[in-house]
Amino acid sequence: MILDALYNALIAPFAEFDFMRRALVGSIALSLGAGPVGVFMMLRRMSLFGDAMAHAILPGAAIGFLVSGLSLGAMTFGGLVAGILVVLLAGLVTRNTALKEDASLAAFYLISLALGVTIVSVKGSNIDLLHVLFGSILALDDTALFLLAGITTCTLLVLAMLYRPLILECVDPEYLKSVSRAGGPTHLVFLVMVVMTLVGGFSALGTLLAVGIMMLPAASARFWATELDGMIVVATVTAMLASVIGLILSYHSGLPTGPVIILATGCLYAVSLLLGPHGGLVWRLAPRVHLEA
């Protein structure tokens, strides 16, 4: 009886419906790449980068739309190019002037957004391009799945290759600068990877889901681990767990899927915030008996 109920609650949705299986595969593929990338972004204090990127890609998407109409491939590719241009320019300005990273990024993404809005209105169309470009987790076709899986594979390979310099870049960029000239290129490659993961996530799953599944699990992981490796594992597992919980909840309750998945990561974040062994609120508020003894 209990087994039957469990089967119906947890397994049956995926057994019966192809779109649920696709959603599961897509969100797990995204989690695998977004988990580690999110942790590095959090450590680099770039947690709000994803939201900026969602706007920065507009001119690329608009030019893709002008060239080949409402073609998802062209618009995604255009968005990717625009996103990469914005981070590269912002990165160059940050490295070579007194301007800090957040300010230079804000400058470039705002220019990019304004340019995009202008290009769209030149065409005289009122279709909300970003609305069209941003996908839904319930409508993953083969192309979207391959895109997600391909991007995740690239991301993980590059991360593995750049692991050491990236850690140094995050923790002590001045030291890295003094011993090696790899800092600049490492940072730029990392930014390009972030843009790829984000834009792929946008066009397959939508902005909220792509950014949320990247940043919330990373923030949660901070409360469970102090070592980078541990944080990456916790973030990835949290992201996957939240995806599964969100999908099943949305299936049974009828609430919209993307937001529910992010709310699930939000709940896990709240639990971590309260109970996490490293800086969780409960441990801070509780009297430190062992010290008094």
Place this chain on the structure above:
Amino acid sequence: MHYVLCFVAALIVSAPPGESRAAEKFKAVASFSILADLVKQVGGEHVDVTAIVGPDGDAHVFQPSPLDAKAVADAGIVVVNGLGLEGWVARLIQSSGTKAPVVVASHGVRPLEGEGEDTGKVDPHAWQSIANAKIYVANIRDGLISADPADRADFEAKAKAYLARLDQLETEVKAAIASIPPKNRRIITTHDAFGYFGRAYGMSFIAPQGVSTETEPSAKDVATIIRQVKAQHVPAVFLENISDDRLMQQIARETGAKIGDKLYSDALPGKGAATYIDMMHNNIAAFVKALQQ
């Protein structure tokens, strides 16, 4: 082509000095393309019509620009659909400071309530029933007459002729539906735009998006539709010109239903079916082609 003819006609009429009537052509603004066509049909050469949401645009989610406000401010008459379709239009009219009379084209239509999640919300797509379109035309005629009484006789004659064409169209639609076997009179569309059509001509429609394109479907909604399509052997799914079609393609893949020709529900297309009557012809042709077996 029509514009060119109007322009030439305007030149000819305005050529003799003293005859300045054509130069001060009466300006009408309609909220979206289908209404604009109806106004054009009744107003003929006396009225210069602009649509705020142009062809292939989505009137549910629209951001007006200053040019739109200017068009409304300069208008001699403003025609809106009402029934909650254009939530943005009341603010636009108010902020433009226009003195023009506002005609609510759906005035007098018996509103239909949305089904399922949309219970309690009014379905705004009244023009999909030709009987309602006739009410629209009558409202537009009366509005034009009170705004421009000098051309009364012409407006009345044009409206009378157009109403006769709509009667003929309705006969054609009924004949077309009659040629579809009753068990096949069921289809799926992206957003719930055909409630009035279904009620008037005896077809049932299922849509994942509800009556507005703004809502995001849940996994439960999609699962319900897929079950329904499989259980009732719904023969075809249709895509619209204003909605994201990835979700529908997933539903078609999963159920084996075929994808019919594109439907026009809330906007006339940029090219092809350029008038209300063309749009209805296009839609019934698509229904017949996919369902008549």
